[in-house]
Amino acid sequence: MTALILPPGAGADTAERSSPVPWHGMLWVTWRQQRATLVSVPVVLAAAAVLLVIAGVRVRADYGNLILRGDFNNGDWAFAQAMDFLMQVAPVLIGIFAGAPVLARELESGTFRYAWTQGLRRERWVIAKLALLGAFSAVLAGVFGEVFAWFFQPFISAGDTSVTNGLVFDTRPVVFGAWALAAFMIAACSGMLLRRTLPAMAVTLGVYLGLSLLTGSFLRGHYPVSGFWPAQSFECAWLVVLSAALIVVTARLARRRAA
């Protein structure tokens, strides 16, 4: 009878009030649960960064040498465009592989029943996990964006393209990190909503594609600010706000979900 009267999570509330916030423990559990992703995503990005550094050194040699300028304008430029293309999809790939399973795997396998009834209020769990992993993805992506910007610099110096070109603008570190953050949150929220990893990954791809298409073809042209850095800051700001809103929505969904 008592169990029926108590709203879900009420017992957890009491337990939580009596104990301090165990951020340390949450960090450790998050690491244990997500370590496969937390290791493989940085490893893949590090490998790509090494490739970019090697290619960047070669590009600079070709660019500085008049005899090799032909290579710079043909082979190197084709490679740079392919890399730029990969950069367009990198945030959403990080998002689907790191973000979609975070909550969906627990919901899919049923382990959420255990995880959400361990004395920590489930909203706190969700917020902590998403904030930690999202920030990690964003910082990682930002650093990688920095490496890509260095690799790409000679092509901008040569006038092949410019930083205000949509396909270059969103590979710049600040905005690139913000897109990775948003992709992660879209994926995590889809995972919470759909409760299954694979569909959540597919839906994230669609939503991210729609959002980036809308941004590139419409929103960016209507920013109230102009210039590279103001536009970068503005895009970063609204993506961070969007990500925060998605965390809140996801936490709300977790609260409503019966354990």
Place this chain on the structure above:
Amino acid sequence: MTVLTLHARYEADADRLHPVPWQRMIWVTWRQHRAAFISVMAVLAAAAAFEVAEGLKIRHDYAALAACRPLSSASCQALNSVFNSSDWHVANTVDIVMQVVPLLIGMFAGASVLARDLETGTFRFAWTQGIGRERWTIAKLVFFGVPVAVAAAALGELNAWFMAPILPQENMTVMTATVFDTRGIAFPAWTLTAFMIGAFLGMLLRRILPAMAVTMGVYAALAVVTWLFLRPNYPIGGFWPAQLLEGAWLVVLSVALTAATVWLARRRAA
């Protein structure tokens, strides 16, 4: 005596049931994979609908721009900006998406088609029901992979129509790397190959998520090698000969991957 009689009857039954007709296997394949199959087809249909709508708009914008006189007037400049900026941005995005469509099919449909049974353990049941694991593996790969490749061929044709007004304006031809492999025979062949890479890796790794990630890496590597090294060195020139050659070696690769997947299934203890 009874045992022998029973045995004979069993043999007779077995003769009647072996081999289980392929159409029954189609039904089971459909029941197991209908969510993934319908999703893939729905996404392809949505992409096709978008390309039709956007293709008509681009044609309209292009006709308006071509008819506009004098070219230096403000209204013509506005039309020019619509065609060369926003239409081109959309077309470029469509082209980028088309590059990854085969890969996405390989990741989402291919990697899970066999790995789900292996991940959840249901393969123990599926493989011991008299049909045999080799036939099951072949059935799933063919009945799922081939219709998806056919749908991809239709989308590739539509995409060729969609890109037609864009190509001359943006200094692209059908031989441009990103245009060549999103049309004709190459596009469905890449789709089939991606699906088989996903299925093979799903069988090898027995887990969906790692299989998806590795599929991505393998497919990207194959695409880059093809762009940079194989395609420039094809022994024949011209669009259709090159398409035929690329289609042929990709189909051979897909068949080889199917064979390798069946071989892995045979070796795996149920």
